Amino acid sequence: MRGGEAVLLVGVTITAAGAAFGHGQALAIAAASMAGAALIVLLANLTFDFDASARAHSACGAPLWGLRERYRSLLSDLHDGALSTEAARIRRDKLIEELRAIYETSAAIALEDGHAQPAIAVEAAVASQPPARRTA
Numbered sequence: 345m346r347g348g349e350a351v352l353l354v355g356v357t358i359t360a361a362g363a364a365f366g367h368g369q370a371l372a373i374a375a376a377s378m379a380g381a382a383l384i385v386l387l388a389n390l391t392f393d394f395d396a397s398a399r400a401h402s403a404c405g406a407p408l409w410g411l412r413e414r415y416r417s418l419l420s421d422l423h424d425g426a427l428s429t430e431a432a433r434i435r436r437d438k439l440i441e442e443l444r445a446i447y448e449t450s451a452a453i454a455l456e457d458g459h460a461q462p463a464i465a466v467e468a469a470v471a472s473q474p475p476a477r478r479t480a
Contacts (some may be wrong), residue, residue, distance in 0.1 A: 350390065353383040404450035411446065415439055 360376035418435050421427045427435070 400450040
């Protein structure tokens with residue numbers, strides 16, 4: 345459907361440009377300029393596929409917020425002394441596994457249409473690494 349729109353806009357641009365140079369009317373020039381700008385915008389949308397990026401961000405936004413809140417709760421419990429260091433590490437590792445799953449899901453959504461999103465691919469690669477074991 346978008347390809348058909350591009351073909352139509354090319355036709356509009358050519359005919360409006362012909363009208364502009366044939367009669368020299370200001371409205372015909374404005375029509376040609378706007379049609380050309382519309383074509384550029386459409387071609388940019390076709391080239392970069394912003395919809396896939398928006399779907400990926402939408403799919404991982406809410407789960408990331410929930411994960412953030414659980415992580416903040418973990419940090420509060422650890423700071424208050426309600427958790428031992430080892431229990432905090434176990435909960436942290438579970439949160440990192442959840443993060444990895446969220447990033448893998450968002451990367452799969454971004455790749456559905458065959459367009460990789462570089463930022464999501466990098467995040468997925470980082471999240472796929474095992475958590476670092478720290479000793480206090």
